[in-house]
Amino acid sequence: MLYFSRWKTILIWLTVLVGIVYAAPNVLPRNVTDSLPEFWPTKSVTLGLDLQGGSYILLEVDRASLVKERLQAVQDETRQLLRKERIGYSAITANDRSVTVRLRDPSQADAARTALQPLTQPISSGLMSGGSVSEVELAAPQPGVIAVNLSDQGIDYRVSAAVTQSIEVVRKRVDELGTTEPVIQRQGDDRIMVQVPGLGDPQRLKELLNQTAKLTFQLVDQSANAEQVAKGSRAPAGSELLYTNDSTPQPVLVKNQVMVSGENLTDAQPGFDQQTNEPVVNIRFDSQGAQRFGRVTQANVGKPFAIVLDNKVLSAPVIRTAILGGQAQISGSFTVQSANDLAVLLRAGALPATLDIIEERTVGPGLGADSIAAGEIAGVIGAVAVVVFMLAAYGFLGVIANIALAVNVVLLFAILTAIGSTLTLPGIAGIVLTMGMAVDSNVLIYERIRDERRQGRSVVQAIDIGFRKALATILDANITTLIAAVVLFFLGSGPVRGFAVTLAIGIITTVFTAFTLTRWLVAAWVRGRRPRELPKGWLRLVPEVTRIPFMKVRLKIFGLSMALCVASLASLFAIGPNFGIDFTGGTLIEVQAKQGQADIGDIRTRLGEAGIADPQVQEFGTDREALIRIGSAGDVSDASQQALVDKASGAIAADYDIRRTEVVGPTVSGELAWAAILGVLASLFAILIYVWLRFEWQFAVGAIIATINDVILTLGFLVVTQLDVSLSTVAAILTIVGYSLNDTVVIYDRVRENLRRFKKMPLGQLLDLSDNEMLSRTTMTSATTVLALAALFIFGGEVIRSFVASMLFGVVIGTFSSIFVAAPILIFFKLRPTDAAAAAKAAEAAEKEEAENPTERGTINPGRA
Known part of the structure; x- marks a missing residue:
């Protein structure tokens, strides 16, 4: 065991030398590592967010909204296919995960099923899987009624495809922030992990990632009064009530038909209106979008045209003249920052589905x-x-x-x-x-x-x-x-x-x-x-030779240990551990007073006045620091939990620096x-x-x-x-x-x-x-x-x-x-x-x-x- 051949000795010390070479950049100054030859290792250990600051966000595809959108698309396709074959129907309704068609003539059921067969064609599930998925299934629950059902396989495929596409969109948006070495990875079937080290404005990151950025141009319906519809009147068929994104939202009645979508955009840049000098976003369409936009504006001169972003009306200007050049301007209640962020979102493209923030950790x-x-x-x-x-x-x-x-x-x-x-x-x-x-x-x-x-x-x-x-x-x-x-x-x-x-x-x-x-x-x-x-x-903690009779007292000490175990289990159920938000869900905010000591009572009062129920505030570390815990009730959604962070931060931001925030939704906990x-x-x-x-x-x-x-x-x-x-x-x-x-x-x-x-x-x-x-x-x-x-x-x-x-x-x-x-x-x-x-x-x-x-x-x- 004590003999070492020459090659073993060389191998041992070579390993040590290689270790020193690879570990050295972690302690050497940056100017020294930059001057080393190219073949020399210069990488150092990457510091986590808790050591260099930054944001960790876990996003989840909103399956319900994805199913809803897909169901709307299937409903439209069903209507078109039946009209094409001149098959009459009395109603087409979408409910849960099914589109139900009631035929006027039940004898046309076979013809209707034949007309709807294109919906059931299998779609490729990708080169790696090498298979196909049947997204839609037809059923006849009763005579004269046809049910077009979305399959579980089809929904899973759409969710997986949405995650894949969303990763690229998220990466483009994060890259626009100018951060270094962001980590964007898929987690499981329907989640995306985003980790951005050294980010100074985590709130801006959340706002960029939490928006679908689906831009549409739709005509305003002037056949009814939007104020009356907002008070309870029925909206005209083919229209829906939306609201503006102003500080005081105003109702706008918008036709469902999308005239031009953001998919036809090629560029979006922030700028200023030449007449009012207000921040705007200048957009440019591709050739197909330019033609479509030109036809719509030419045919609707004198009518209001709503610019809608994620079901919020940015503005609804009246078309004064046809816009044929493929360029347009989006105006609204923008600041320079919000105009720039909207341009970032539009350049990166719309997310194929809504992404919910279900976990957030910021340092x-x-x-x-x-x-x-x-x-x-x-x-x-x-x-x-x-x-x-x-x-x-x-x-x-x-x-x-x-x-x-x-x-x-x-x-x-x-x-x-x-x-x-x-x-x-x-x-x-x-x-x-x-x-x-x-x-x-x-x-x-x-x-x-x-x-x-x-x-x-x-x-x-x-x-x-x-x-x-x-x-x-x-x-x-x-x-x-x-x-x-x-x-x-x-x-x-x-x-x-x-x-x-x-x-x-x-x-x-x-x-x-x-x-x-x-x-x-x-x-x-x-x-x-x-x-x-x-x-x-x-130093010798115990003598070299001891003869302690451990086994003589084994039954007494073993019994004591068992008694303590029983007491521990009893306390576990009677009192319970102090579970953190990792397991209970909720919000944790660590703050530090900008001046003087942290006033626990004042922080609690401010949070209560902001409408936050039962906040727990305690001293943490030094007397300048405090820890705020906001519990998650059983019916609180992941999105609602996110809103508490903004509300709590705003209530105390004047006198306290936010050092760390953690938000764990009930799903993750x-x-x-x-x-x-x-x-x-x-x-x-x-x-x-x-x-x-x-x-x-x-x-x-x-x-x-x-x-x-x-x-x-x-x-x-x-x-x-x-x-x-x-x-x-x-x-x-x-x-x-x-x-x-x-x-x-x-x-x-x-x-x-x-x-x-x-x-x-x-x-x-x-x-x-x-x-x-x-x-x-x-x-x-x-x-x-x-x-x-x-x-x-x-x-x-x-x-x-x-x-x-x-x-x-x-x-x-x-x-x-x-x-x-x-x-x-x-x-x-x-x-x-x-x-x-x-x-x-x-x-x-x-x-x-x-x-x-x-x-x-x-x-x-x-x-x-």
Whole structure:
């Protein structure tokens, strides 16, 4: 284990060098990276919105409006096809997802079905799917009645096509804002995720994305009075009542027939009217649109012509003369900004369907800068604490562990940079946690080396056997955490996935550095110094040898743990956790006073006067900051929830800066809640299978029971403290799952080894021996992790404090359960074979394994170490 060939040495240090090269741009000044050669890596880790500010918006295609529009189109086509074949009908009505045709002559039913057959022709569903979809189905519910029904497949196809087309339209609109590196991706079947970092005006982004921008030119119906229709009179057939977009909307009666649509536009530019000097939008049609516009204006001189945008009348000027040049002007109550935005919308094109904002998260640049500073401080303090602790505990071996830790962080940043990952605030928490957990591998190795040395082996033998025996334990322990991270990545969203990526990469780099770099450095030290004794530290949390009778008190402590679990479950239902808006839906706004302290009572009063019912306002972080929560009632729609943000922001904007806003509609909150439950259950099941395959079924059941114990107690802790339960808290719980199992698997690995060594030892005594042998490692690992998390809790900022507090509690309780819950369960399930035949079989298997692995009794030539 201590011999390295030349090519292995070169490969190890080449990997370290490449890592340094890729990670360096993250700390080098921009002018230095710009001066590097073209072949040199210059990319740095992309900062998430919570670190550099910006907006995250999740859009969903409004399926109901899409179905309504499609149904209107089918109704028009049905009418045209029947008229073409001269088939009479008394009524054509659209309802729900069906168009119903009542024929005047029921004997023409077959002829009508034949005439409507073109509607049922399959449409291609795309080259990738290679199939077709029947969008319309014909049915005859009763004689003389034909139902034209939209199929589920057809609606799904239209929604999918609308998402595909909308992505391009959204991208054009966002690009018009001049932002850098926006992320626009499809999510699921009917959603689009828009992430714009560094955006200074998120409200403008929302306004651009929340408009369909469907422009039409329609004639005004002068046969009836619009005011009378608005008061309740019936609108003439073929017309509808619309309103202007003025501050005081005015009714306008508009004919349904679209004379010219925005699809024929080729350009739209903001400008000023030459006579009134008011902001206008100058538009230009293509050849087909120009001809159509010319014919309409020529035939309707002296009549008003409504310019309609998303069912709002922008203006309804009277046509003075025919407009034949293909150019026109849209006027209205525009400001310079609104005229420019309308031009942007028209140039980008209309969305094929209405897009609803169902989730929004906005972080101001000031808060992002504060988050970076807090993350840097927490990282530095956590790193210094871990480095000092390792030096004090292991002396020169601690120096080697710290070198490996530094390289670990470098490789972590190098991989994040290479794969183009986004670093978020929970991602920084993942890095700090990785620093705390990375030393676990070195602690395992060093404690194992000390173990072997106490048994009388030489320094070289102890080092070699220590590395060899620690390998399987480290792999088992880290794979369980990796499973939790993978489940978190696939079932999480946003920053939670960033945390999962960072944690998973940190696990991989930790295993690499522990079994290549640390081993190479120790081998080089042995080869150069030829030590006769292991270096000693100045700090020892527990004595080298302990004989604590853990199993004697197991029933009392196990009973206490079960009682606390029952109390936690009772409080969970009686009191309930303090669910954040991720799970309840609602609005969260973080504000900072422009001057002086934040006045909680004044903020609450202003929000109440603005018509916001039951706002929750609390201090947050410093005395200048406050957190506003506006709950989401069960009947509040996603769109209504969005309106609350504007109302609340307007009420306090004069004296407070908006640092962060989060809006989660009821649609998303329900999905996130289920995803959280599935995430925890899926990770537990996956880890159960892994432990079962690697050990025995008793170990797997024991590990899961101990982990469930930790999860329940952590939930009880969240109820008692009333900390905010958000997506980040779910990430913390899943990390606790991985950490607790890490600890449990390490102890189980020693139990399994001792079962082979001490074949006649009573199981209770053997478990006591295993717990005592691993006590030093367990306390050292917990101490380093707590140090790193404590730095994050104190200096990492208020935003992730509940997240870190949950992990701190989980680390402590996970250490406790590994000793007092996981081990006693093995006695309950009778792990030790009880009959003589089973015992003999186990002894024979152990002797065979020992014979196949004689390295433990061999010698090592220090000259080749």
